[in-house]
Amino acid sequence: MTIDTPYAGKLRDALFKTAFRAFHVKKQETDDWDDGDDFENWHLEPLDGATLAKEYVKGPFEGLFIVEGQIVSPSGKVADCYLDIVLPERICEHRYVLINNVIARVRGRRSSIGTAIPSIAIEKFGVPQLFYAQENPNVGIDVLQRGLQHAREKKYIAYDLGVLLRTEKRFDEAIRAFSVFLEEDPHADIARSVYQERSQLYEATGQHDKAERDKRLWALAFENAHGRPPSAQESF
DSSP: OOOOOOOOHHHHHHHHTOOEEEEEEEEEEOOOOTTTTGGGOEEEEEEEESSBBBSSSOOOSSSSEEEEEEEOTSSSOOEEEEEEEETTTTEEEEEEETTTTTTEEEEESTTEEEEESSSBBBSSSOGGGGGGOOTTTHHHHHHHHHHHHHSSHHHHHHHHHHHHHHHHHHHOOOOOOHHHHHHHTTTSTTTTHHHHHHHHHHHTTTTTHHHHHHHHHHHHHHHHHHHOOTTTTTHH
């Protein structure tokens, strides 16, 4: 997607011109992130690494980031783009595309030719659908699988991957992805939902003993969070 050329620090000199896959937008006193007219002059801090992760960011792992992306079309072909990501919420509001060799900032991930998704996994919790392109879900799955191989903190990438694999009915692979999450952090805030997801997948694949075990682990996680066992109505 990119070529390696000198980089002067501004968005117009970085996107589609450098080998960096992610950037942290460094807000200046005169910057207004909501002002789309001046986005080309935003100051960017280029980030290394195979994923977007806190270990590559100077300072808090929050704020506005620009990451390499791709627009996935129904034919399966992809077109280059970038996406802005607001952390810690992991909100994506705009895509950046080249139109007649000029960078354009366009609202939303949906375009006339397909759906834009990041080309780099993010080591931060968020909605897994950020990586889902209904035109070809395998593209996002591939992004997450590559990211999982390189990530230092794997749990949130594994969660994204598990959800997408479950959606595509690739149940055995989804179980393995959710297991990566639980092996890394069985006490995470969303561990209860992961135990429930995995239990239901075990049930769907005929692994009933494992499904029951995850139900018990879910109940323990519920009790640890709420100070009481789940009621019959709250159980699944």
